[in-house]
Amino acid sequence: MNSIATLVLKHFGENFSGSPKLYFSPGRINLIGEHIDYNDGFVMPAAIDKGIYIAIDENQTDTLHFYAIDFNEHFAISIQDIQINNGWRNYVLSVVNEFKLLGVSLKGFNCVFGGDIPLGAGMSSSAALEGGLAFALNEMFSVGLSREDLALLCQRAEHNFPNVKCGIMDQFANMMGKKDHVILLDCKTLQHFYFPLVKEGYKIVLLNSKVHHSLAAGEYNIRRQRCEQGLAILRSLLSIQSFRDITSADELEIGKSAMTLEQYNCCKYVVEEIGRTKTAAKLLQSNDMQGFGKLMYATHEGLSKLYEVSCSELDFLVDQAKLFPAVIGSRLMGGGFGGCTINLVEATGVENFIEQTIIAYEQQFKFHSEAYIVATSDGTANLPL
Ligand code: GLA
Numbered sequence: 008m009n010s011i012a013t014l015v016l017k018h019f020g021e022n023f024s025g026s027p028k029l030y031f032s033p034g035r036i037n038l039i040g041e042h043i044d045y046n047d048g049f050v051m052p053a054a055i056d057k058g059i060y061i062a063i064d065e066n067q068t069d070t071l072h073f074y075a076i077d078f079n080e081h082f083a084i085s086i087q088d089i090q091i092n093n094g095w096r097n098y099v100l101s102v103v104n105e106f107k108l109l110g111v112s113l114k115g116f117n118c119v120f121g122g123d124i125p126l127g128a129g130m131s132s133s134a135a136l137e138g139g140l141a142f143a144l145n146e147m148f149s150v151g152l153s154r155e156d157l158a159l160l161c162q163r164a165e166h167n168f169p170n171v172k173c174g175i176m177d178q179f180a181n182m183m184g185k186k187d188h189v190i191l192l193d194c195k196t197l198q199h200f201y202f203p204l205v206k207e208g209y210k211i212v213l214l215n216s217k218v219h220h221s222l223a224a225g226e227y228n229i230r231r232q233r234c235e236q237g238l239a240i241l242r243s244l245l246s247i248q249s250f251r252d253i254t255s256a257d258e259l260e261i262g263k264s265a266m267t268l269e270q271y272n273c274c275k276y277v278v279e280e281i282g283r284t285k286t287a288a289k290l291l292q293s294n295d296m297q298g299f300g301k302l303m304y305a306t307h308e309g310l311s312k313l314y315e316v317s318c319s320e321l322d323f324l325v326d327q328a329k330l331f332p333a334v335i336g337s338r339l340m341g342g343g344f345g346g347c348t349i350n351l352v353e354a355t356g357v358e359n360f361i362e363q364t365i366i367a368y369e370q371q372f373k374f375h376s377e378a379y380i381v382a383t384s385d386g387t388a389n390l391p392l
Contacts, residue, residue: 027063028392029392032138032181034059035177038052041339042277044176075095089104114148116147126219128347134181138181138386142182162178180192185383213381240270300351304336317343327364
């Protein structure tokens with residue numbers, strides 16, 4: 008058994024009695040399609056083998072007990088008293104609250120969790136925590152929700168107590184991930200297709216800038232607002248419903264004078280990224296990895312200059328990547344403002360790229376970055392004991 012799973016069970020045994028069930032809930036990567044899940048776009052995420060392990064058992068009371076190993080924090084609350092709190096508590100309590108809103112009568116439980124997914128690194132530790140708990144509660148109390156229902160429940164949970172108005176990508180990847188596959192998800196309809204991700208001769212490398220990003224800081228919601236306001240203007244001028252209906256740059260120009268520069272830039276990025284992701288899916292299917300990589304670079308440019316969710320550390324990492332012929336694409340991944348870059352790298356050049364970039368990063372910023380070679384996993388699941 009994985010060492011974190013063992014640790015989680017050990018802590019459960021030390022804190023509570025009973026025989027818990029164990030769950031693994033993965034983080035995610037996203038190949039392309041950034042900040043367009045809440046804009047009716049397409050995204051290409053995959054669940055990864057880093058995530059959160061949860062041990063959980065009913066306790067025959069009406070109290071919920073949590074122990075977060077990574078923070079060494081205990082928290083207990085009666086089911087009747089569930090309300091907004093802070094930090095990791097908001098994620099777990101908001102999930103419980105969503106079950107309550109569905110009219111499900113939950114009972115008390117004991118829950119211990121810990122993980123190996125770096126927090127705030129853009130790999131969606133929050134969706135992993137929400138998904139793991141929601142999946143466990145769904146099983147434990149025989150609620151009968153499907154994986155898709157659970158993903159939507161977790162998205163609502165993230166909107167509610169943590170107040171991050173996220174799209175569906177992270178929660179969907181967390182529930183619906185399939186080992187060795189990437190999901191092409193239409194975020195408007197939730198239609199999805201699985202593509203094999205393992206490409207002969209290439210590796211996906213994440214470089215963690217170690218700049219802590221927090222979506223809760225509000226910038227994420229501001230980007231979403233800019234898009235909504237821009238779209239409202241475009242809808243009043245064009246016969247379109249959503250960004251995906253805009254097919255030419257000229258159409259976008261029609262709304263320009265009625266928008267602020269920030270709104271216009273965000274809309275421009277979204278329209279371009281929707282187009283890029285559609286093209287990228289075709290390139291991936293036809294094994295054109297070089298073409299795919301170029302689109303990743305273009306996405307970064309848009310995220311940095313138009314959407315304004317990058318930072319100097321992430322820009323530096325992408326600029327470094329361009330110096331290595333083995334790196335065929337690089338960009339910031341996830342919400343931005345810190346966290347990781349995702350890099351598509353020829354396998355033979357991976358070691359050199361990682362080594363050199365980590366040195367250059369440290370020289371520039373005087374702190375370490377960290378590299379992970381990505382392995383994919385299935386979505387959230389019960390683990391045999
Ligand atoms: C975060 C959100 C997602 C998505 C990404 C950006 O991870 O949770 O819904 O918007 O940022 O693509």
